[in-house]
Amino acid sequence: MTALLPRRGLAQILALIVILAVDRVVSPQFFDLRLxxxxxxxxxxxxxxxxxxxxxxxxxxxLVIATRGIDLSVGAVMAISGAIAASLADSHGLPVVxxxxxxxxxVCGLWNGFLVAVLGMQPIVxxxxxxxxxxxxxxxxxxxxxxxxxxPGLVWLGNGSILGLPVPVAIALGMLILTGAVxxxxxxxxxxxxxxxxxxxxELAGVGTRAMILSVYVWCGVCAAxxxxxxxxxxxxxxxxxxxxxxxxxxxxxxxxxxxxxxxGRFSLVLAVLGALIIQTxxxxxxxxxxxxxxNLLVKAVVVMAVLLLQSPKLSxxxxxxxxxxxxxx
Amino acid sequence: MENSASLLxxxxxxxxxxxxxxxxxxxxxxxxxxxxxxxxxxxAGKSTLIKVVTGVFPxxxxxxxxxxxxxxPRSAKAALQAGIATVYQEVNLLPNLSVAQNLFLDRQPMRxxxxxxxxxxxxxxxxxxxxxxxxxxxxPLGNYSVAIQHVTAIARAVxxxxxxxxxxxxxxxxDRHEVEILFRIMRQLAKRGIGxxxxxxxxxxxxxxxxxxxxxxxxxxxxxxxTASLPxxxxxxxxxGRELAETTSARAAAREHESRKVCASFExxxxxxxxxxxxxxxxxxxxxxxxxxxxxxxxxxARLVFGAERADRxxxxxxxxxxxxxxxxxxxxxxxxxxxxxxKTDGIVAELTVRENIVLALQAKRGLHRPLPRREQxxxxxxxxxxxxxxxxxxxxxVGLLSGxxxxxxxxxxxxxxxxRLLVLDEPTRGIDVxxxxxxxxxxxxxxxDGLALLVISSELDEIVTYSDRVVVLRDRAHVEELAGETIDxxxxxxxxxxDSVAVALEAHT
Numbered sequence: 001m002t003a004l005l006p007r008r009g010l011a012q013i014l015a016l017i018v019i020l021a022v023d024r025v026v027s028p029q030f031f032d033l034r035l036x037x038x039x040x041x042x043x044x045x046x047x048x049x050x051x052x053x054x055x056x057x058x059x060x061x062x063l064v065i066a067t068r069g070i071d072l073s074v075g076a077v078m079a080i081s082g083a084i085a086a087s088l089a090d091s092h093g094l095p096v097v098x099x100x101x102x103x104x105x106x107v108c109g110l111w112n113g114f115l116v117a118v119l120g121m122q123p124i125v126x127x128x129x130x131x132x133x134x135x136x137x138x139x140x141x142x143x144x145x146x147x148x149x150x151x152p153g154l155v156w157l158g159n160g161s162i163l164g165l166p167v168p169v170a171i172a173l174g175m176l177i178l179t180g181a182v183x184x185x186x187x188x189x190x191x192x193x194x195x196x197x198x199x200x201x202x203e204l205a206g207v208g209t210r211a212m213i214l215s216v217y218v219w220c221g222v223c224a225a226x227x228x229x230x231x232x233x234x235x236x237x238x239x240x241x242x243x244x245x246x247x248x249x250x251x252x253x254x255x256x257x258x259x260x261x262x263x264x265g266r267f268s269l270v271l272a273v274l275g276a277l278i279i280q281t282x283x284x285x286x287x288x289x290x291x292x293x294x295x296n297l298l299v300k301a302v303v304v305m306a307v308l309l310l311q312s313p314k315l316s317x318x319x320x321x322x323x324x325x326x327x328x329x330x
Numbered sequence: 331m332e333n334s335a336s337l338l339x340x341x342x343x344x345x346x347x348x349x350x351x352x353x354x355x356x357x358x359x360x361x362x363x364x365x366x367x368x369x370x371x372x373x374a375g376k377s378t379l380i381k382v383v384t385g386v387f388p389x390x391x392x393x394x395x396x397x398x399x400x401x402x403p404r405s406a407k408a409a410l411q412a413g414i415a416t417v418y419q420e421v422n423l424l425p426n427l428s429v430a431q432n433l434f435l436d437r438q439p440m441r442x443x444x445x446x447x448x449x450x451x452x453x454x455x456x457x458x459x460x461x462x463x464x465x466x467x468x469x470p471l472g473n474y475s476v477a478i479q480h481v482t483a484i485a486r487a488v489x490x491x492x493x494x495x496x497x498x499x500x501x502x503x504x505d506r507h508e509v510e511i512l513f514r515i516m517r518q519l520a521k522r523g524i525g526x527x528x529x530x531x532x533x534x535x536x537x538x539x540x541x542x543x544x545x546x547x548x549x550x551x552x553x554x555x556x557t558a559s560l561p562x563x564x565x566x567x568x569x570x571g572r573e574l575a576e577t578t579s580a581r582a583a584a585r586e587h588e589s590r591k592v593c594a595s596f597e598x599x600x601x602x603x604x605x606x607x608x609x610x611x612x613x614x615x616x617x618x619x620x621x622x623x624x625x626x627x628x629x630x631x632a633r634l635v636f637g638a639e640r641a642d643r644x645x646x647x648x649x650x651x652x653x654x655x656x657x658x659x660x661x662x663x664x665x666x667x668x669x670x671x672x673x674k675t676d677g678i679v680a681e682l683t684v685r686e687n688i689v690l691a692l693q694a695k696r697g698l699h700r701p702l703p704r705r706e707q708x709x710x711x712x713x714x715x716x717x718x719x720x721x722x723x724x725x726x727x728x729v730g731l732l733s734g735x736x737x738x739x740x741x742x743x744x745x746x747x748x749x750x751r752l753l754v755l756d757e758p759t760r761g762i763d764v765x766x767x768x769x770x771x772x773x774x775x776x777x778x779x780d781g782l783a784l785l786v787i788s789s790e791l792d793e794i795v796t797y798s799d800r801v802v803v804l805r806d807r808a809h810v811e812e813l814a815g816e817t818i819d820x821x822x823x824x825x826x827x828x829x830d831s832v833a834v835a836l837e838a839h840t
């Protein structure tokens with residue numbers, strides 16, 4: 001029973017169901033799926049496919065936030081890796097392209113991790129540096145143009161399909177399983193949660209807190225780079241100005257909706273990805289409903305507020321006071 | 331002094347935080363023109379008393395009279411307006427503003443809505459001249475030393491017509507010369523009839539400057555004495571709170587000393603400005619107690635021994651082999667464990683479960699790639715929950731929800747799970763109810779009999795006498811005496827603490 005209805009995550013699953021139901025109302029064909037050329041099509045598949053970049057970002061972001069950090073640079077890292085992939089795609093083989101762009105993400109992650117773990121900078125400031133500089137670097141790589149490519153291998157990454165699923169969805173699923181296996185299969189999960197929960201105590205217990213913090217930023221960089229490659233593959237080009245723009249905020253939002261506190265500690269990879277899907281389901285629903293997309297931002301804002309208010313200890317304290325006052329009244 | 335009118339009268343003040351009674355019916359009397367030292371160990375209630383009197387915390391019971399009129403300030407600002415000013419150790423001024431701006435913040439001389447900078451500077455200069463200070467008042471306050479920042483804060487308070495000046499640990503970060511400047515100003519102010527409350531744990535300074543001493547212990551008033559007629563040993567006894575009752579009967583019979591193998595030794599080990607170099611041998615099956623007043627270097631010694639702080643001189647050996655202790659990880663690798671004094675901030679990870687807190691150090695020691703299987707974690711957690719009687723006996727409960735005593739047991743379990751050779755316990759019984767208190771002491775003895783080496787810090791001298799085989803006494807951040815066997819009793823420890831200190835130990839190494 002507990003396996004069917006986990007107490008943690010119930011709210012997120014319910015939220016997803018509610019939003020899906022609303023989507024069904026505004027668009028009656030929402031749940032329709034059809035198989036064409038060995039690939040599934042339909043709004044649901046679309047949600048998964050469009051949601052992939054943010055889902056990938058949230059996989060890295062959730063670990064960073066679990067250590068009580070934050071990574072604002074993921075959108076810029078997407079732009080960098082997309083720019084590298086697009087620039088190399090037509091002249092090099094796919095392995096080289098992937099190695100170069102993911103390697104760039106790893107270096108970006110190392111940089112962030114170095115600033116936070118070794119120099120002790122506040123994460124929000126440290127990653128702000130790369131958020132600003134990274135987009136500049138991407139623009140330098142593309143020399144300010146939109147670089148297009150036709151390399152079939154890279155295009156397949158964005159538009160192909162495996163076992164009926166779009167390749168990006170399969171990659172995101174694979175990354176979720178890989179990250180889960182590494183984090184929960186080793187002691188990493190416990191040590192990250194301990195570091196985020198109380199870094200001083202963890203350090204005194206012999207936990208290598210710096211190594212923990214460094215590694216989560218590196219992983220976050222790699223995830224962001226992968227998201228950048230997929231986003232570039234999807235549109236068969238790299239636009240340094242717009243690739244990944246503001247997606248760091250969606251990723252943070254996904255993590256927060258997934259129930260991981262910005263104060264670090266307990267985290268859930270699956271719920272963070274679920275958070276990304278909730279956001280995308282909202283986006284798609286609003287697009288299908290025919291409302292102007294601007295509306296999207298407002299709805300998102302309302303959802304953010306609802307989630308944050310629910311997490312606020314002040315609010316629960318306030319609710320407690322109200323309850324006591326009500327009880328005190330005859 | 332006898333006929334001076336009482337300026338500030340505090341009667342029957344009580345204050346609780348949840349179930350913790352921080353102050354119980356405390357009285358305090360400050361006379362006009364006197365310097366009155368408020369003393370007590372950590373957790374005695376000094377800060378709480380100050381905060382209740384100045385309205386930072388609301389009080390549960392009691393009254394405060396200032397010059398005969400009852401006052402009940404509801405904030406530090408209201409207290410200041412009533413005439414009670416407090417200068418904290420960390421000066422509450424704005425380092426980025428100029429000295430003059432700080433002095434006249436909120437009450438700048440104005441003309442037509444514009445601050446008259448020139449007038450303000452002139453008045454600031456005159457004000458500081460009263461205190462014998464001639465500095466550029468237009469420079470940012472942050473450019474000046476802590477001493478001058480203190481004097482600025484005091485000058486501001488006095489200029490705001492303060493009649494009572496509370497100085498909370500004002501000398502903690504001052505050097506000898508700066509302390510003298512501050513003392514000169516304090517005497518000057520006392521002559522003008524201002525009553526000064528001086529909180530400090532430097533007893534030399536207390537004897538140098540104060541007219542009267544009030545001692546608090548565990549939230550209660552122990553007594554008020556005239557400084558001149560209070561011998562130092564008596565003062566320490568008031569602070570540590572033990573009569574010279576012969577408690578040695580509670581001691582386990584002295585055991586064979588020589589048969590014990592040395593577990594870890596520290597030779598000329600120290601860090602400048604932290605603890606003066608010391609020699610320390612810790613043996614298996616032996617408890618070494620560290621005794622001394624607050625700030626005497628006990629916790630500092632513990633942190634050096636464990637590796638939480640890096641020594642800059644001396645040699646550490648584990649089982650005879652020279653080792654380097656650069657970080658807690660090194661300590662853990664060599665089989666050391668450390669339960670810090672601040673359980674909440676340095677010990678537990680409140681959000682994680684009892685099980686996770688218990689296996690944390692063992693897991694960190696094993697490394698990332700060798701995770702403890704869940705079954706083994708459950709097994710370990712169950713074993714220690716049973717062995718140490720942790721309540722409630724639910725390994726999946728977040729540890730933050732447990733009582734202080736049970737949190738302490740979880741920390742002990744964390745280290746016991748690593749099968750350590752040496753455990754360092756810093757105030758293991760602080761903030762723990764009486765039942766759990768005795769249990770922890772029994773555990774310490776048992777662990778020792780099982781072959782562990784223990785280094786235990788405690789402010790409760792009775793307690794130290796009960797379980798220690800040797801006692802190292804610290805004063806002014808130096809190890810000053812070592813007692814062993816029959817010579818361990820409360821009286822000897824007190825005498826060693828009180829022996830006239832030549833406060834050179836620290837200064838010689840800074």
